[in-house]
Every structure is written in C-alpha cells, then in structure tokens.
Amino acid sequence: MKYAVDASKMKQIDEFTIEKIGIPAMVLMERAAYETVSVIKRNIKRTDRILVVCGTGNNGGDGVAAGRILYGEGYDVAILFIGEETKCSPQMKEQLAIARNLELPFENCNKLHAYNIIIDAIFGVGLTRPISGYYADIIEQINASQSKVFSVDIPSGISADSGKLMSIAVKADYTITFGYQKHGLLLYPGVEYAGKIIVADIGFPKIAAEQANLDTFYYEKEDLNRLPLRKSYSNKGSYGRVLVIAGSKGVSGAAYLSAKSAYRCGAGLVKVMTSEENRAIIQTLLPEALFSAYDEVTEDSEGRLRRLLSELDWASVIVVGPGLGQTKEAEYLLDIVMNKAKVPVIYDADAITLLAGWMDYQKLAGQSRIDYLTERLQEQSVLTPHLKELSRLIRVPVSDISDNLIDTAIQCSYNSKLTYVMKDARTIVSHQHQRYINVSGNHGMATGGSGDVLTGIIAALIAQGMTLFEASCLGVYIHGYAGDVAAQEKGHYFMMAEDLINALEKVLQLKGQ
The missing domain is CATH 3.40.1190.20 (Ribokinase)
Structure with missing residues (x-):
C-alpha cells in the first residue's frame, strides 16, 4: 500500500518537515534536484542538449539546482527562466544566484527548439488557476517540440488535486515526484500527461506524514498478499x-x-x-x-x-x-x-x-x-x-x-x-x-x-x-x-x-x- 496526497497534504508535510523537524528547505531542494538528475542521467546521452525551463517558485528552484548539477558533471545545460525575478521564492532566488555564480548559460524562448532534452520546472503542485499568456505559449512550444521532457514533481499545468488540466499542461515523458504520489498523477487526464512516474524519497520524515493524517492510498502487486489465507483444515x-x-x-x-x-x-x-x-x-x-x-x-x-x-x-x-x-x-x-x-x-x-x-x-x-x-x-x-x-x-x-x-x-x-x-x-x-x-x-x-x-x-x-x-x-x-x-x-x-x-x-x- 502506498499513500497519495493532494496539494494541501503535501504542503502540510513540507511545512512540518521544515518548521517542526528543522530540515532546511534548501536541503530538501538539493535532494530533489539530485533525485531528478539521477533519473535524467539514466535516460539521456552525453551528447544531448538540456534546457531547464523554470518558473518563479520552489519547483523552479528544483529545476535550476538539477540543471546546475548536470552542468557541473559536464552536460550541455542552459536555463530558460520565465517570470519576474522579484516574485521568486527565497529558495529560487538563491538557486538563481548560485547558477549565475557558476556561469550557467541562460537562454530565451526563441532557442527552445535547439535543445532535445527539456526539464519542466515551471509550476509545481501548488498551481490553482488556469495558465494563460506567455506561460501557455511556452508550454505549447514544449509540447510541439520533439524533445524528451522530464517534469519536476508534476507536469506543469496539471492539478495535483484532481488531475485536471489548468487550461494547458506539459506532456512529459518522465515525471519525478517527491515524497508521495500525487492525486493528479493517478487520475485522468493527469496520468496521461505524466509519462513514466518515479516517486523519489527526498527525506520527509515519517512523523510528518503521520501529522498530516494521510487518508488516500493505492495498491501495487505486493498487495495481493492481502488475500485471505486458505487453511489446511477447512471445508x-x-x-x-x-x-x-x-x-x-x-x-x-x-x-x-x-x-x-x-x-x-x-x-x-x-x-x-x-x-x-x-x-x-x-x-x-x-x-x-x-x-x-x-x-x-x-x-x-x-x-x-x-x-x-x-x-x-x-x-x-x-x-x-x-x-x-x-x-x-x-x-x-x-x-x-x-x-x-x-x-x-x-x-x-x-x-x-x-x-x-x-x-x-x-x-x-x-x-x-x-x-x-x-x-x-x-x-x-x-x-x-x-x-x-x-x-x-x-x-x-x-x-x-x-x-x-x-x-x-x-x-x-x-x-x-x-x-x-x-x-x-x-x-x-x-x-x-x-x-x-x-x-x-x-x-x-x-x-x-x-x-x-x-x-x-x-x-x-x-x-x-x-x-x-x-x-x-x-x-x-x-x-x-x-x-x-x-x-x-x-x-x-x-x-x-x-x-x-x-x-x-x-x-x-x-x-x-
């Protein structure tokens, strides 16, 4: 049996881990980035060109950190940042500063077609309103490309609660989601946009989940062992x-x-x-x-x-x-x-x-x-x-x-x-x-x-x-x-x-x- 969470439950787990347990948000972000990199490296070639498309929130920070790690390992990586930097979360601002200190290349949207690997880190599980304007245009370009797409936590544009499209969503080949499976990755149409889903452990303590009173779950093959036992002496x-x-x-x-x-x-x-x-x-x-x-x-x-x-x-x-x-x-x-x-x-x-x-x-x-x-x-x-x-x-x-x-x-x-x-x-x-x-x-x-x-x-x-x-x-x-x-x-x-x-x-x- 595995638990699945909506955006509210995930926020409770995240906040308890940071505020009550004391694990810094940047530590969780770095672990998320390393787990993302691990999946990406197993599914790309050294000669691939990688573009990290990131928004202003912590999902964007996960993406920038993943791009920086890949860049440090010699991969051809660039960052496409969309949004206003003044609206960035504190962790995203720190990750942008680190990336610039390391002189990671930054691209504009006109160069998106030049990359065959895209890391989607535009919106995370907290998205609650329909996507429009410049963001929608970028997602359209991603979906129209022939690139292999890795989404960070959830494909941008999918509701973590219901799996609904928030007007438009990234069509991913792989989704690396953190801690727990999300409702929106199990339900339609979200599951059709997620591609292969990898649930990565980034260090949320068990007590954080207990405090959140998780109430939604799903079964996997090993749960067949729940079948009632047959007794030798029976009729x-x-x-x-x-x-x-x-x-x-x-x-x-x-x-x-x-x-x-x-x-x-x-x-x-x-x-x-x-x-x-x-x-x-x-x-x-x-x-x-x-x-x-x-x-x-x-x-x-x-x-x-x-x-x-x-x-x-x-x-x-x-x-x-x-x-x-x-x-x-x-x-x-x-x-x-x-x-x-x-x-x-x-x-x-x-x-x-x-x-x-x-x-x-x-x-x-x-x-x-x-x-x-x-x-x-x-x-x-x-x-x-x-x-x-x-x-x-x-x-x-x-x-x-x-x-x-x-x-x-x-x-x-x-x-x-x-x-x-x-x-x-x-x-x-x-x-x-x-x-x-x-x-x-x-x-x-x-x-x-x-x-x-x-x-x-x-x-x-x-x-x-x-x-x-x-x-x-x-x-x-x-x-x-x-x-x-x-x-x-x-x-x-x-x-x-x-x-x-x-x-x-x-x-x-x-x-x-």
Missing part, C-alpha cells in the same frame, strides 16, 4: 456463502458472471437466485452453483416471503442487482433485501437504478439523497455505481463527478458507514474518511459484464472474512490486474468479461511472489 463452509440475486427472464449473463467470479476468487459456496427461465443456462454453464428461483410459484405470498427470507439467512454476503431489471418483481426483491438482510449486501447495477428511482418519488423533506441512503441502507452495504449510475443516485451531473472524483467520494461517504465503489477509468473506493484510488486495469475492460465480474470478486472476499472496505479495495485491484493480464493475452480490442474471470487464476497465483 467449503469455511470460505463463506455468496447469494447472487440477479438476472431476469431470459437475462442470465450478469448472474452467471458474478457467480463464477465469486467462485474463482475463493468463495466456498455460491447460490444464484434468478428467474426460473434461467435454470437450464445457469446449471449448464456453472454446475458448481446452487440454484434458486425467485419467481417460483408458491402457495401464497406469505409462503414465498418465508422462502426468500430463508435464502437471505443462508448467505454470508448478498449481491443484488446485476441484470435484475426494473420490474415490480425486482422492486419486491430489493425491498426484501433492504429490510430483512442481516449480512453484508452489495448493491449493484439495476439495484442502484431502482434506489435512484425510489428517491425521485420520495419526499425527502430537505434531507440530502446521500443522507437518505445512509439512513435507509444497512451499515454493512457496498454500492458499486459507475458514474452515470452515481449521477442518477445523488443527482449530480456526470461531468461534475468526473471532474471532482475525490471530492465526490468524500461527500458520499464521509458521514456514512456505507462503502462506495465509484467505477471509472480510475475507480475510487470510499468509506468514511478513507479513499482508495485504483491504478490497475485498462480500456479493454470497457465491455459488457466487466462490472458483474467485479461484484462477484468483492462478494467472495467479503465471504472469506475481509471487511467491506478492504474487500472492495482489493477486489477492484484484482479485477483491474486481471484486465491487464487478459489484455496481454487477448489484446484490448478482443477482451470480453469472461476473459477477466479466466485471468483471475494467474493473478491470484501471484500471492506471495
């Missing part, structure tokens, strides 16, 4: 029972995909509750699964309710929604689950659409839709909407959500015990004050049924004893990793949801490696 009952309430008449695919992925991820028993019409298909495609028909004729409504309640009591975790439809039957099933389930519930797909529709007809008496969900659903609930479903659920435009993924996640879960899995190119999992940003996966996963596979994976992990938040974070990572494996084998254009399930075998075998 199918040891690994939980997943009830998948999914599918409608003639619609069996979503139920099948969720159930099969739950089995592939280690659930002991999986039961599919779907329309009687789907029995032959489910039992043929997935003979391992138990089967129950929710529309089976019973002697009376009370008898039917007793049978449904017995199925809920059987389960360790319940999935409701994939392919369920939006009929009266689906509404009835969802209502029973919401009011009677005593185990964790994953609300997915049509269940979320139905929830949104119900709220449209409710008189919430000034209560927000998010607060209504918090009050109405069990504490042990996971909601797995994609952004369009989330938009219907909380009545916020998709564009606003996509521009503010982290903020939206905070709003949804901060005062709630629900877990939200906000599915997007960068899926966000949020529970109370914690956020997870997923970095696995690829665009080949944008295919029908992919979300049903994810739901089954999360359900299996909950069934095996993980908390809802842990299972959701790890489930999303495993799902994306399976997509990456499938893309290598099939290619992005040819991937189907079942390819993700087939890839799970390889992914789960990586535990312990």
Whole structure:
C-alpha cells in the first residue's frame, strides 16, 4: 500500500518537515534536484542538449539546482527562466544566484527548439488557476517540440488535486515526484500527461506524514498478499456463502458472471437466485452453483416471503442487482433485501437504478439523497455505481463527478458507514474518511459484464472474512490486474468479461511472489 496526497497534504508535510523537524528547505531542494538528475542521467546521452525551463517558485528552484548539477558533471545545460525575478521564492532566488555564480548559460524562448532534452520546472503542485499568456505559449512550444521532457514533481499545468488540466499542461515523458504520489498523477487526464512516474524519497520524515493524517492510498502487486489465507483444515463452509440475486427472464449473463467470479476468487459456496427461465443456462454453464428461483410459484405470498427470507439467512454476503431489471418483481426483491438482510449486501447495477428511482418519488423533506441512503441502507452495504449510475443516485451531473472524483467520494461517504465503489477509468473506493484510488486495469475492460465480474470478486472476499472496505479495495485491484493480464493475452480490442474471470487464476497465483 502506498499513500497519495493532494496539494494541501503535501504542503502540510513540507511545512512540518521544515518548521517542526528543522530540515532546511534548501536541503530538501538539493535532494530533489539530485533525485531528478539521477533519473535524467539514466535516460539521456552525453551528447544531448538540456534546457531547464523554470518558473518563479520552489519547483523552479528544483529545476535550476538539477540543471546546475548536470552542468557541473559536464552536460550541455542552459536555463530558460520565465517570470519576474522579484516574485521568486527565497529558495529560487538563491538557486538563481548560485547558477549565475557558476556561469550557467541562460537562454530565451526563441532557442527552445535547439535543445532535445527539456526539464519542466515551471509550476509545481501548488498551481490553482488556469495558465494563460506567455506561460501557455511556452508550454505549447514544449509540447510541439520533439524533445524528451522530464517534469519536476508534476507536469506543469496539471492539478495535483484532481488531475485536471489548468487550461494547458506539459506532456512529459518522465515525471519525478517527491515524497508521495500525487492525486493528479493517478487520475485522468493527469496520468496521461505524466509519462513514466518515479516517486523519489527526498527525506520527509515519517512523523510528518503521520501529522498530516494521510487518508488516500493505492495498491501495487505486493498487495495481493492481502488475500485471505486458505487453511489446511477447512471445508467449503469455511470460505463463506455468496447469494447472487440477479438476472431476469431470459437475462442470465450478469448472474452467471458474478457467480463464477465469486467462485474463482475463493468463495466456498455460491447460490444464484434468478428467474426460473434461467435454470437450464445457469446449471449448464456453472454446475458448481446452487440454484434458486425467485419467481417460483408458491402457495401464497406469505409462503414465498418465508422462502426468500430463508435464502437471505443462508448467505454470508448478498449481491443484488446485476441484470435484475426494473420490474415490480425486482422492486419486491430489493425491498426484501433492504429490510430483512442481516449480512453484508452489495448493491449493484439495476439495484442502484431502482434506489435512484425510489428517491425521485420520495419526499425527502430537505434531507440530502446521500443522507437518505445512509439512513435507509444497512451499515454493512457496498454500492458499486459507475458514474452515470452515481449521477442518477445523488443527482449530480456526470461531468461534475468526473471532474471532482475525490471530492465526490468524500461527500458520499464521509458521514456514512456505507462503502462506495465509484467505477471509472480510475475507480475510487470510499468509506468514511478513507479513499482508495485504483491504478490497475485498462480500456479493454470497457465491455459488457466487466462490472458483474467485479461484484462477484468483492462478494467472495467479503465471504472469506475481509471487511467491506478492504474487500472492495482489493477486489477492484484484482479485477483491474486481471484486465491487464487478459489484455496481454487477448489484446484490448478482443477482451470480453469472461476473459477477466479466466485471468483471475494467474493473478491470484501471484500471492506471495
């Protein structure tokens, strides 16, 4: 697990390190410069010409210091300083003075084309307003050049908080970021501008991060070791029972995909509750699964309710929604689950659409839709909407959500015990004050049924004893990793949801490696 920070958290860490611990800002700047130089030297030739393009802040100071170190080692380096020197930070002023004392060459923007390596040190993580004028012109020239670009801390023009473009941004080949990964380097479109990202340790003490109360993280390959342990002395009952309430008449695919992925991820028993019409298909495609028909004729409504309640009591975790439809039957099933389930519930797909529709007809008496969900659903609930479903659920435009993924996640879960899995190119999992940003996966996963596979994976992990938040974070990572494996084998254009399930075998075998 690695932490990621926004501009505010990074500022807290920086200030605590300097003011409370006593490590001088110039020491941190020199370490940042040496780490930048280390990356650059591994990726350029001695004959390359290097131009450091720097602004007035400490990001510019990092760049000037890196240029000075390279110059001292015999590289062909020049500085392009843009901005007013009177507005420079104290550290930037010192770095400019050192560079001039060492007689580093200074260039003007007309010579930018003469250099094939550019160090972008114009703006750092503190940028909060759109770029325009002379700065925008320089960035356009950098992007139009054929130069290899190294960005210092973050590509100039990318919001460290959201990954949004501040009207224009440098397109880097490499980004050397300091201390911690930045939100804006994980989220789109920022990740597309960053190139290869290197997180460099420049000496921020652990206590500085602790004081900042870091609350956002991401997983890497070694986090597969978080998978629940399998015990030698165990049986199918040891690994939980997943009830998948999914599918409608003639619609069996979503139920099948969720159930099969739950089995592939280690659930002991999986039961599919779907329309009687789907029995032959489910039992043929997935003979391992138990089967129950929710529309089976019973002697009376009370008898039917007793049978449904017995199925809920059987389960360790319940999935409701994939392919369920939006009929009266689906509404009835969802209502029973919401009011009677005593185990964790994953609300997915049509269940979320139905929830949104119900709220449209409710008189919430000034209560927000998010607060209504918090009050109405069990504490042990996971909601797995994609952004369009989330938009219907909380009545916020998709564009606003996509521009503010982290903020939206905070709003949804901060005062709630629900877990939200906000599915997007960068899926966000949020529970109370914690956020997870997923970095696995690829665009080949944008295919029908992919979300049903994810739901089954999360359900299996909950069934095996993980908390809802842990299972959701790890489930999303495993799902994306399976997509990456499938893309290598099939290619992005040819991937189907079942390819993700087939890839799970390889992914789960990586535990312990």
